[in-house]
Amino acid sequence: MRKNKINRNSVCPKCTSGKKYKHCCGHHSKQHISPTQAQVQTHYDRHLANELRRQQQQGRGRPMLSAKLNGQQIVAVGNTVFSSDSWKTPADFLGSYIKSAFARDGRDWGTEELKKPFAERHPILQWYQSLCELQQKTLDASKEIQEYAATNAVTCYLGLAYNLYLLQHNVELQDIYIKRLKDIHNFQGTYYELMVAGCLIRAGFKLELEDETNNEFKHCEFSAISLTTGKKYWVEAKARSVAGVLGKSVNGTISKDPTSSLSKQINAAFKKPAADERLIFVDVNTPIENGVMPAWIERANKKLEQMESDTPDDKKAYVFVTNMGFHWHPEEQKVSHAAIAFGFHIPDFSKAGHYRLSEIYRMKKKHIDAHEIMDAIKEYPALPNTFDGQLPSIAYDREEAPPIIGERYGFDDGKGGVMEATVTTAIVSEPEKRMYIGLDNGQMLTREMSDRLVQDYQRHPDTFFGVILEQGKRFEEDDDYGFFEQMVKNHMDYERDNLLNRMKGWPNQDALKALPHEELVMLYCEGLVARIKEMREERQKNISTPPAHLSDKQ
Known part of the structure; x- marks a missing residue:
């Protein structure tokens, strides 16, 4: 398969005239013709796909600015330009970047x-x-170019490098961040603070840093403004110090309770002043338990619930x-870090209870x-695979590109x-x-795929x-909410009359017709999930019921 120049004697692929390309859009007198609506839509769809893929690789922060020039890979970081022929x-x-960051003071630390x-x-x-x-x-x-399975030590090193890059x-x-990182007594706290900053940038928050050199008054680490909701939050990041870990030879706990x-x-x-809502991050800094629910999660939830009941309602966060404990297992690979979220005096976030799928959807939307x-x-x-967000197969090996x-x-x-043809689906x-x-x-072709x-x-x-295709979505069999959320997304653009027609056998038709569109979609999708659950239960019942055996007398 190769991308060809259009054969001038072929039927014009750019419109529906049916004429030969040389007598239609390929004619020199028509080269100035504006693109068709279909062509504009195609380019727009590709742009959306490229941007989605870039965000999946780089997060929602500022795009990585890079270019290839005269054999040099150029990367702009903030207002500074870096280049090398070996990247x-x-x-x-x-x-390379992390080395330059630590050499900012002129010392070869x-x-x-x-x-x-x-x-x-x-x-x-x-x-x-x-x-x-x-x-x-x-x-x-x-x-x-080669791929290799990174150890956790590599994850720690390149993860720190990426967080420094994201911040700059x-x-x-x-x-002051570089100075504190070099200081073994301040390293752990700064390392975690940068980890939090990197996660917030990737999640789509604009950070505003505080003056860390001013010790006259207390302040949070920094503030963060959501690009999704526009809300401003004050951020505080704390990590448990453990004796003998990350340089903590003194002032580290010896307690085995994370x-x-x-x-x-x-x-x-909470003692740090905050004019807006708060985001509080605490790392328990403990060895990672692979394959099981970490025991610290239940204890943390109970402590948070007790603290919440013992503190005034105005302390919200x-x-x-x-537990970003990669450093506990430096030579291992693929350990699973863990995290929980808790709404401190936020009653409709992370609280246990029985909720309808539509209620969970509304709560998630409220606390997005x-x-x-x-x-x-x-x-x-989540380190990016390529400089521009492209697939590695396209960026590094165009012969293998899909x-x-x-x-x-x-x-x-x-x-x-x-045979010249346009790809319509895949x-x-x-x-x-x-x-x-x-x-x-009308033909369907097949092609083998390499592991890469x-x-x-x-x-x-x-x-x-x-282009963006709704495929590859994987849900666990009992992930009713994940399936519901995807169904809501798929049906939100449905015509209202189409939905009502599909629900014409439902009771209370007048009430259905009076519902806002989003409510109607959620109700319909709840019905879909309920039906799928019934089918699943019926299938399990049939599997678990042994077949009846007829006797010879019958």
Whole structure:
């Protein structure tokens, strides 16, 4: 498959005239003709898909500004331009960027730390050495671009680099942050604060930093304004100090209860003045328990509930309790960090109870900022795969790129020739590692997919073919709300009469007709989910009921 120039004797693919291209849109006298509405829509659809994919990779902050010029990869960070001929991927750039960030004061701090025995080095340089050793073990010098499974030490190192980049690119990287990171006594708190800042930027918040050099009055770490709702929040980030972890040789707790400092840290956060709503982040800093529900979550919820009942109602905050404990397992891979969200004196957020699906939908919509923050925490560190948000298969290996819906290509016609056709639809079968491509001539083609291409699809199923497609959505069988939310999204643009026609067998027709459109959609989708649950239960009943055996006498 290849993208061809349009054959001038072919039927014009740009309009519906039926004429040859050379006598239609390809004629020199028609080159000035404005694009058709369909062409404009196609380009717009591709733009939306590209932007969605970029946001999935880079978050909702300022786009990564980069370009390739004369063999140099150029990246603009805030008002500073960096370049190198050795950067092939964003990870390459981040590895260089963090070194430049720590050299801002003119000191070669990293080299000084590397001279120390490994156990005495700053954690950042321990992580750096782990990265170097992993690259030496796994990378093939003959290949320009390779993928490897990162250890948690690498996640810590590149995650910190990305957070520093996000801060400088979207707000400002104050020198005080670098100074505090280098200071082993202040490192842990600053490291977590930057992690929180990075998550907020990715979640779509504009940060406003405080003057960290002014110690005359107390203030929160920074403020954050949601791009979704426009609300302003004051942010406080606290991490539990543990003796012997992240350089805490003194002033670290020896308690084995990860929630031992939770109440103290939240109370300290409330003592900071805040003119608007609060976001409080507390990290329990404990080893990660893979594959099980962490025991600290239940204890944290109980403590938060008790604190809430013991404090005045005017102390309100969205509280996020996290365990970003990658550093506890530096040489392991794929450990699962965890987080919970709690509405402190916010009665309709995160409170246990029995709710209709439509009620959950309304509550999520009301508290969408907190939900978007939780999504960013779950995805951490979410390093971008490419500089411009493209699929790696397109950015790094165009021969392997998937077809773009709406584009015209030359396909093998099976007879040694080339068949020109426009891709109208495409789907992927992951088990088969194949894609099925529908063409405007009615034919369906199939194409094998490499492991790399399958990975691209798994990362971006909804934009894999260049436009946004509602495919690749996966729900657990009992995820009724996830399915409901997707159904609401799919049906929100339905014509009202169409919905009412589908619900004509429902009771109280006059009441249905009086409902606002969104309420009608939610009610209809609740009915869909209820029907699916009935079918699921019936199927399970049939599976669990042993077949009846007829006797010979019958």
